[in-house]
Amino acid sequence: MLLTTSRRALAATAALSLSLGLAGCGAEVTPAASSEGAQSAHYPVTVENCGRQVTYQQKPARVVTNDIGITELMLALGLADRMAGYVMPDEKGDLSAVPWGKEYERAPWLSKKEITKELVLDAKADLVFAGWNYGWNETTGLTPEGLGKLGVGSYTLTESCRNGKEKARGVMPPLDALHADLTNLGRIFDVEAKAQQLIADFKAEVAKAEAAAPAKRPSVFLYDSGQDKPFTSGRFAAPEQIITKAGGRNVFGDLDDSWTTVGWEAVVSRDPEVIVINDYGDTSAEAKRQFLKSYPPLAQVSAVKNDRVFVLSYVDLVESPRNPAAITRLAAYLKGIAG
Structure with a gap:
């Protein structure tokens, strides 16, 4: 891929932050410093994502998400202000009954086509939240490893984690995957109380449905x-x-x-x-x-x-x-x- 001058500069700056920001075994590329200034005592934060320990030195400030479910995990946590934008087809459907539906107005809709490296760089993203068959693509190099070479951090949807059986996916029960991602995102973005409240509400709704089954x-x-x-x-x-x-x-x-x-x-x-x-x-x-x-x-x-x-x-x-x-x-x- 040919980079413009501005993209070369971005990649070089991010590469420098990579050399300074890696923390421990299996750590991902960390986002470049945000405008918030000094890091809070909450950071660095390390979470387990698809079997790897991934470290985030600070709260991501320009996140690009791929697909509707992934995007709504961010919106439900009230993190629209942390998003550089989202990629998804025109399939959001009726948002009138979705509690976080209004949050869509606060995050840019970057593309209705597939997510690409060029889009990520143009958005000046410091983190991409996607998954296997949810945006990650080994052919184009849009993977956590590929983004890391550009100095861009990543988080992989737990439902999409590969389980070691060729390209088969899934490492835990689906609702556990949902709770794991909410817990991790709560820690990564310092909104743990919101994440735990969502998990508690979701568990209560599921228990009520089970009781009526x-x-x-x-x-x-x-x-x-x-x-x-x-x-x-x-x-x-x-x-x-x-x-x-x-x-x-x-x-x-x-x-x-x-x-x-x-x-x-x-x-x-x-x-x-x-x-x-x-x-x-x-x-x-x-x-x-x-x-x-x-x-x-x-x-x-x-x-x-x-x-x-x-x-x-x-x-x-x-x-x-x-x-x-x-x-x-x-x-x-x-x-x-x-x-």
Whole structure:
């Protein structure tokens, strides 16, 4: 990549901060000094992120986030003023019921396309919050390691952590991943009280939904996309616990991966009683529903025969602060069909 003069200067300055700022084994590149002046006694802060100890010498001041769930983790913590901006397609949906919806007005929308090194440098970011299959890209070099060479810090979404089985993702139960990221971000940005309050509120909402869940747990297939082969959720993606906590049973909860591709034969053999559609992208939820109902191999699947299809949005189903509310809505649906 050819850098402009200003970008070369930025990279050189950041590289100097790298040489001064590394702290201990596994530490990441630390952000350049912010306008706040002297560091507070809170810093440096070290957190565990995807199995590595990562050190932040001070509170990041110009964060670029990728994708809606990641962005809303920052917004829910009241950190819009710490954001240089966010990257996501035009898929935010209805924000009227989202407690942090107004926070979107305080953070710039940088791009509706993919996040790139050029965008990060142009935004003068001191930290990028993204993940594997949520922006990190080994082909383009947009990875924590690649950003580190440019003097830009990073944080990786815990749901997306690779688990050592080739490129399979997931290292802990999905809600634990949500709580881990809120806890880490609380420490990194010195908003621990806010983070712990969110976690407590989310746990209370999930517990309430669990208490109202049906006694008989219907089997559920999460349909993301794909016609030749379906893309679905293993046990490490958010739908696993959204389904489980709502009173269902993920038919692919035995797969040690997060989002993954399976075969239609496996769907038929597991005969789900309910299908949850992930609503996003160029194909509408209704178009996905019509495909499932008209696809001959699925004709005898219980969910298709009984037209038991429930729709959740993309941001409900990736790691995000909307996960607890999604559990509440799905629990009400599952209880309703249980009678």
